[in-house]
Amino acid sequence: MLRYALSRVLLALPLLFGLSVLSFIYVRLIPGDPIVAMLGVNGNPALVARLREQFGLDRPLLSQYGEWITGVARGDLGVSFRSQMPISTIIVDRIPATLQLAGAALLVSLLIAIPAGVAAGMRPGSRLDSLITSATLFGLAVPAFFLGTLLMLVFAVNLRLVPSQGYVPFADDPMQSLRLTLLPAVTLGLAISPYLARLTRSAVVETIQESFVPFAQAKGLTPRKISMGYVLRNALPSLVAALGVTVASLIAGSIVVEALFNWPGMGRLVASAVVERDYAMIEALLLIYGGLFITVNLVCELVQSVLDPRVRLT
Amino acid sequence: MTPLDETGGTVLEVRDLAVEFPLTGSVVRAVDGVDLDVAAGEIVGVVGESGSGKSVTMLALLGLVHRPGRIVGGSVRLRGTELAGLGPRELARLRGRRMALIPSDAGAALNPVTRIGAQVDEGLARHLPELPRAERQGRILDILRRVGLPRPDTQVRRYPHELSGGMQQRVAVAMGVQLGPDLLIADEPTTALDVTIQAQILRLLLDVREESGTAILFVTHDMTAVAEICDRVLVMYAGQIVESGSVAEVCAAPGHPYTKALLDAIPPLGGEPPEELTTIPGAPPDPRAWPVGCRFAERCPLRRRLGDPAECTSVAPAMATLDSRGSAGRRSRCHFPDALVEAVGGLVR
Amino acid sequence: MTAKTMVVTTAPKAAVRRRMPLRTAIGSGLGLLVVLTVAIGPWVIGKDPYAIDIANRFAGPSAEHWLGTDELGRDVASRIASGARATALIALGAVGIATAVAIPLGLLTGFLGGWVDLVVTRVVDLFLAIPSLLVAIGVVGVFGASVTTTVLALGLSYWPFYTRLIRSAVVGIRSRAYIDAARVLGASRWRVIRTEILTGLAPLVLLQTTVLLGFAVLDEAALGFLGLGVQPPQASWGSRLAESREFILAQPELALVAGVPIVVAVFAVNLLSDALRDRLDARRIS
Numbered sequence: 001m002l003r004y005a006l007s008r009v010l011l012a013l014p015l016l017f018g019l020s021v022l023s024f025i026y027v028r029l030i031p032g033d034p035i036v037a038m039l040g041v042n043g044n045p046a047l048v049a050r051l052r053e054q055f056g057l058d059r060p061l062l063s064q065y066g067e068w069i070t071g072v073a074r075g076d077l078g079v080s081f082r083s084q085m086p087i088s089t090i091i092v093d094r095i096p097a098t099l100q101l102a103g104a105a106l107l108v109s110l111l112i113a114i115p116a117g118v119a120a121g122m123r124p125g126s127r128l129d130s131l132i133t134s135a136t137l138f139g140l141a142v143p144a145f146f147l148g149t150l151l152m153l154v155f156a157v158n159l160r161l162v163p164s165q166g167y168v169p170f171a172d173d174p175m176q177s178l179r180l181t182l183l184p185a186v187t188l189g190l191a192i193s194p195y196l197a198r199l200t201r202s203a204v205v206e207t208i209q210e211s212f213v214p215f216a217q218a219k220g221l222t223p224r225k226i227s228m229g230y231v232l233r234n235a236l237p238s239l240v241a242a243l244g245v246t247v248a249s250l251i252a253g254s255i256v257v258e259a260l261f262n263w264p265g266m267g268r269l270v271a272s273a274v275v276e277r278d279y280a281m282i283e284a285l286l287l288i289y290g291g292l293f294i295t296v297n298l299v300c301e302l303v304q305s306v307l308d309p310r311v312r313l314t
Numbered sequence: 315m316t317p318l319d320e321t322g323g324t325v326l327e328v329r330d331l332a333v334e335f336p337l338t339g340s341v342v343r344a345v346d347g348v349d350l351d352v353a354a355g356e357i358v359g360v361v362g363e364s365g366s367g368k369s370v371t372m373l374a375l376l377g378l379v380h381r382p383g384r385i386v387g388g389s390v391r392l393r394g395t396e397l398a399g400l401g402p403r404e405l406a407r408l409r410g411r412r413m414a415l416i417p418s419d420a421g422a423a424l425n426p427v428t429r430i431g432a433q434v435d436e437g438l439a440r441h442l443p444e445l446p447r448a449e450r451q452g453r454i455l456d457i458l459r460r461v462g463l464p465r466p467d468t469q470v471r472r473y474p475h476e477l478s479g480g481m482q483q484r485v486a487v488a489m490g491v492q493l494g495p496d497l498l499i500a501d502e503p504t505t506a507l508d509v510t511i512q513a514q515i516l517r518l519l520l521d522v523r524e525e526s527g528t529a530i531l532f533v534t535h536d537m538t539a540v541a542e543i544c545d546r547v548l549v550m551y552a553g554q555i556v557e558s559g560s561v562a563e564v565c566a567a568p569g570h571p572y573t574k575a576l577l578d579a580i581p582p583l584g585g586e587p588p589e590e591l592t593t594i595p596g597a598p599p600d601p602r603a604w605p606v607g608c609r610f611a612e613r614c615p616l617r618r619r620l621g622d623p624a625e626c627t628s629v630a631p632a633m634a635t636l637d638s639r640g641s642a643g644r645r646s647r648c649h650f651p652d653a654l655v656e657a658v659g660g661l662v663r
Numbered sequence: 664m665t666a667k668t669m670v671v672t673t674a675p676k677a678a679v680r681r682r683m684p685l686r687t688a689i690g691s692g693l694g695l696l697v698v699l700t701v702a703i704g705p706w707v708i709g710k711d712p713y714a715i716d717i718a719n720r721f722a723g724p725s726a727e728h729w730l731g732t733d734e735l736g737r738d739v740a741s742r743i744a745s746g747a748r749a750t751a752l753i754a755l756g757a758v759g760i761a762t763a764v765a766i767p768l769g770l771l772t773g774f775l776g777g778w779v780d781l782v783v784t785r786v787v788d789l790f791l792a793i794p795s796l797l798v799a800i801g802v803v804g805v806f807g808a809s810v811t812t813t814v815l816a817l818g819l820s821y822w823p824f825y826t827r828l829i830r831s832a833v834v835g836i837r838s839r840a841y842i843d844a845a846r847v848l849g850a851s852r853w854r855v856i857r858t859e860i861l862t863g864l865a866p867l868v869l870l871q872t873t874v875l876l877g878f879a880v881l882d883e884a885a886l887g888f889l890g891l892g893v894q895p896p897q898a899s900w901g902s903r904l905a906e907s908r909e910f911i912l913a914q915p916e917l918a919l920v921a922g923v924p925i926v927v928a929v930f931a932v933n934l935l936s937d938a939l940r941d942r943l944d945a946r947r948i949s
């Protein structure tokens with residue numbers, strides 16, 4: 001078990017290293033002088049000098065990388081040239097909002113997608129399966145901003161049940177904070193549900209085809225015991241893996257949904273950093289989102305190994 | 315349930331069983347009019363080519379034919395209780411307790427995420443819920459010891475994949491016999507195992523019969539195994555039983571050309587049994603449209619030998635008693651069973 | 664053997680396959696609608712999508728303006744129809760780029776194996792660790808938002824997973840191709856391998872291209888919505904979203920109207936690709 005966990009972690013390390021190299025090279029890929037690209041030819045000389053210092057573009061690549069990565073390791077992601085603030089401070093400020101939205105959205109999605117996927121997968125080819133599969137095909141076609149606009153129009157503008165946009169930290173006013181979370185979370189949760197539901201369905205379909213299912217029936221076990229103890233229990237590791245994959249959709253979706261609802265999370269930084277050509281910020285975000293995805297999937301793999309005794313051996 | 319005759323007598327009585335699988339545009343009648351009887355303490359072999367309908371028949375007995383397949387007709391009586399009319403809950407209550415299954419590949423049939431002990435316990439807990447936990451534990455160890463699993467007290471805490479194939483199969487046998495079923499269905503219980511383990515599992519089946527008088531339906535491709543442990547044998551071809559009788563009599567004088575061909579395919583003594591009985595030239599007919607006449611006609615050497623009589627291809631032979639040989643219960647589905655005796659020798663090339 | 668047979672008995676593939684052809688019918692109908700919009704939409708509507716008429720801004724639907732007018736009084740229907748062209752071209756271009764990268768790379772790695780395979784697989788894994796929309800946004804960061812960048816950005820964000828798909832398909836086909844090739848001699852050996860790979864990959868490529876077209880339409884729209892795609896006033900479905908976003912609270916119906924064609928197009932693609940997938944699965948089983 002421990003050996004397996006260790007080997008998984010060791011496998012993730014080169015990936016993280018590769019990610020850091022990629023993010024590092026990214027800024028250096030920008031045609032011409034990135035500082036000029038950011039500030040224009042007539043940029044403020046003091047700022048130009050400071051950015052040159054930060055990126056160290058005149059030094060050899062290897063030493064640039066070395067310095068940058070040791071900074072990253074200490075939590076120093078450089079300075080955003082727009083706001084002149086340390087990037088790590090900006091990002092840390094936004095983590096609570098992003099986590100609140102992503103967590104609530106994930107909850108919404110789990111409540112919708114897992115039951116739907118299980119119901120469809122348990123009886124492949126049935127009416128219910130056809131219905132759910134068609135619904136996921138439609139859901140995959142509905143962009144998150146479209147869905148969000150629709151929900152906003154109905155529930156905020158017309159029915160006036162919830163505020164349409166905005167964010168209040170949970171600690172400041174829990175009730176208002178939750179009310180504001182509702183629409184964006186439902187939007188994002190619904191947006192990623194088709195993916196999760198399809199992954200869930202195929203995990204369940206695969207499991208009911210295993211020959212331990214008819215054997216369990218031949219033992220006279222109740223349908224309830226078979227679906228819980230056999231089918232779902234055996235599909236669980238795949239479901240965890242599906243969850244890891246879904247995080248990618250969650251991240252992509254959050255960029256859009258945060259923009260739509262004026263939600264001050266990390267996703268908002270992405271679009272604004274690109275528009276403002278804040279390369280240090282883009283670099284940091286690539287690193288963080290990639291690292292997040294790698295880490296989440298690593299954790300999912302470890303959880304899978306806990307859930308499946310066969311994995312632990314290898 | 316009705317009071318039952320617990321001693322001896324007929325355990326299983328199947329009449330005219332039929333199973334169909336609707337496909338897009340056609341229907342596969344995988345089992346077509348199967349009759350069979352099994353007495354208490356009897357081991358009945360079921361042989362026949364791949365696809366002949368052995369497994370589907372066995373699953374139908376257990377009431378486990380799944381959508382889109384369905385049992386379209388016939389009667390299955392277990393110790394006098396008609397199963398055809400029972401609802402899914404009542405059937406489930408009989409499964410595992412009154413009739414049990416030993417799967418062919420226990421490695422795949424055991425729940426990979428549940429410990430052996432807990433898995434053996436599932437059946438007990440389901441069918442004997444009133445039994446206290448401690449007593450169930452005792453019975454689990456007991457049954458595992460009886461099937462010859464070494465050191466059962468440590469094995470119960472292991473997962474299926476930590477056991478060898480032979481040990482997995484023993485566990486599956488233990489789960490099959492733990493509640494002393496009237497009928498044990500063993501669908502190729504040894505195909506996944508190597509020869510020495512196969513022999514041990516066969517021995518185990520004999521022990522089970524000896525100890526609890528369980529009737530056993532033993533599906534196999536291995537005629538040698540049939541000769542070793544079975545009392546009677548049923549030969550299936552194209553969804554039907556084409557011959558039945560005691561092993562000794564059938565082997566000595568087969569009453570159907572297909573049986574004859576199967577027997578001729580047995581390797582000489584000491585040789586490896588073949589993976590599959592493919593030595594008969596030709597292929598079985600398309601299950602979506604069975605031939606009108608004898609289903610074996612296309613491949614039948616006897617028919618050719620007899621100069622291609624019209625009955626073979628125009629009239630479906632019925633299962634008829636072979637009065638001329640052996641005991642009652644010797645039956646064959648051929649128009650010319652007696653010609654077979656005369657033709658012995660020159661039949662199969 | 665028996666275990667397998669029992670599996671078949673329990674979870675019949677036949678039933679999985681037996682889905683309503685209704686799905687294909689709806690998919691084809693909607694698909695046709697989209698194709699027609701792209702092909703002759705602007706001509707049928709016959710309005711200049713760039714003609715500004717401030718006096719008539721935010722007008723509702725009328726005989727003159729079927730879908731009303733936008734914030735500058737431009738005809739929404741004609742902006743959507745001509746935007747459909749831009750979006751279709753972007754989607755085709757992006758999928759073209761992804762395919763052009765993925766197929767050679769997938770073939771190369773699947774066939775050669777060894778260190779080439781190792782290196783490419785690692786790079787693919789690395790790119791897969793970054794959500795594809797983020798990869799696309801990164802590309803926009805380098806080149807600046809434009810039509811060309813959108814094509815490039817989407818193409819580059821799809822190649823990793825497409826390459827992985829092709830590679831594993833090639834690995835699956837390879838051994839069989841070699842076995843069959845071993846039965847013949849000389850130059851025809853190559854031909855056998857080539858035919859096997861081609862016949863093996865063609866359905867997969869067809870399916871993936873379809874699926875990716877749907878993704879590309881969605882992602883073009885997402886980039887546009889974020890202001891990182893096609894830039895207004897140039898018409899595309901994405902830029903239409905960017906324009907309507909400014910009035911999302913005051914005039915939300917504009918944003919909804921801008922989104923409907925996206926839903927229709929992608930739903931059509933999804934229905935058709937799902938039908939295609941079922942067809943291919945069925946063929947693989949039999």
Ligand SMILES: Nc1ncnc2c1ncn2[C@@H]1O[C@H](COP(=O)(O)OP(=O)(O)OP(=O)(O)O)[C@@H](O)[C@H]1O
Pocket residue numbers: 335342344362363364365366367368369370371383601664665668669671672673674675676677
């Ligand atoms: N789910 C299914 N859908 C369609 N046809 C099926 C299905 N299951 C079984 N069949 C049909 O039933 C026939 C009999 O299959 P069965 O598994 O009983 O053969 P078998 O005698 O057990 O063969 P084997 O020796 O290979 O185990 C097959 O030829 C097949 O056509």
Ligand code: SF4
Pocket residue numbers: 570571572608609610611612614615616617625626631647648649650
């Ligand atoms: S009925 Fe005719 S074809 Fe059929 S087994 Fe007998 S001899 Fe052969």
Ligand SMILES: [Mg+2]
Pocket residue numbers: 368369370501664665668
């Ligand atoms: Mg079978």
